[in-house]
Amino acid sequence: MTAAYETLNRLLAGETPSAAELAGLLKAQGKLRERLYAAADQVRSDKHGAAIHLRGIIEFSNVCKNNCWYCGIRCDNPNVTRYRMSFDEIAETAANARKWGCGTVVLQSGDDPFFNAETLSKILRRIKTETGLAITLSVGVRTRKELEIFKAAGCDRYLLRFETTSNALFTAMHPDESFESRTQCLQDLRTLDYQVGSGFMIGLPGTTLEMIANDILFATRLGLDMIGCGPFLAHPDTPFAGKPLLEDRSVYYKAIALLRLLNPYAHMPATTAFDALEPEGRNLVLRCGANVFMPNITPGKYRSMYQLYPNKPCVDEDGAACAICVRGRIAGLQREVGTGPGHSIRKTADASK
Numbered sequence: 001m002t003a004a005y006e007t008l009n010r011l012l013a014g015e016t017p018s019a020a021e022l023a024g025l026l027k028a029q030g031k032l033r034e035r036l037y038a039a040a041d042q043v044r045s046d047k048h049g050a051a052i053h054l055r056g057i058i059e060f061s062n063v064c065k066n067n068c069w070y071c072g073i074r075c076d077n078p079n080v081t082r083y084r085m086s087f088d089e090i091a092e093t094a095a096n097a098r099k100w101g102c103g104t105v106v107l108q109s110g111d112d113p114f115f116n117a118e119t120l121s122k123i124l125r126r127i128k129t130e131t132g133l134a135i136t137l138s139v140g141v142r143t144r145k146e147l148e149i150f151k152a153a154g155c156d157r158y159l160l161r162f163e164t165t166s167n168a169l170f171t172a173m174h175p176d177e178s179f180e181s182r183t184q185c186l187q188d189l190r191t192l193d194y195q196v197g198s199g200f201m202i203g204l205p206g207t208t209l210e211m212i213a214n215d216i217l218f219a220t221r222l223g224l225d226m227i228g229c230g231p232f233l234a235h236p237d238t239p240f241a242g243k244p245l246l247e248d249r250s251v252y253y254k255a256i257a258l259l260r261l262l263n264p265y266a267h268m269p270a271t272t273a274f275d276a277l278e279p280e281g282r283n284l285v286l287r288c289g290a291n292v293f294m295p296n297i298t299p300g301k302y303r304s305m306y307q308l309y310p311n312k313p314c315v316d317e318d319g320a321a322c323a324i325c326v327r328g329r330i331a332g333l334q335r336e337v338g339t340g341p342g343h344s345i346r347k348t349a350d351a352s353k
């Protein structure tokens, strides 16, 4: 038996491999790779069943004060037409999310100073009162005080990716932020009793398999309620323009499968960027560990203006078309649409240990 087979067996027995051992599994091909995917799918099935929870994303502002190197809406990109949705538009879109069967609405934007604690808490209160949906915010690094205000206004969950654990890479591509400020924000979210989501970008320029393995281990140590990871896709209007994909595309999927094996109870979305990687990308991710789908329900007129990466799918669709399409995909996978808010099951699982 090869070393990688032994590592997988130990992982399935509950051991956490070293970064070097995980990097060995990220190289898996053939039968070993299929075994890895099947094991991750089995763990997903055992812990989460057949349900795929729908979280409707509203990209409510593409204004951002930051300049992250990988991001198409970075403030220095002059080719972006900026927009902010009105309070009424955001609330109406959230009401549609409920109508289309989403248990959660995800409010995502650039780091836009207009949407401060005061403005965002008004929106959160209104959505909670009018829809009763679970609410996830994804609006960048915020102070503990702001996070307290969002929570009091009805926010249930928060998504903030750490993107990479490589200090050199993080510093180079985030001129406006430090890794410490992100991890501090993640800690604040935990102590404020949020359901916390984080993750990283797979295959950033200069990344080695060992670095991806370190990112997987770091995400696992964070004890996350949600883990969202997607492939790095070079946007032409960024300093990373023209940087290639990983030569072995299966690394993207193997990273997801390993995350699932190490984090059985975390909710894991099949992120939209996988469909930009290849047409059936999200379906493949749902077969190797993911249990969440995030249909884009942003009104059609704004979609083409919110392109963090190129070839983003569904920019010409509207929310209703996405909601119908996603149901077809889920049925095609012989899975079912999850009911209810799809809250974290990690805490319940921890309590029963």
Ligand code: SF4
Pocket (backbone or CB within 6 Å): 064, 065, 066, 067, 068, 071, 072, 073, 074, 075, 109, 110, 111, 140
């Ligand atoms: S990744 Fe987020 S914070 Fe960074 S430039 Fe893009 S929208 Fe702004």
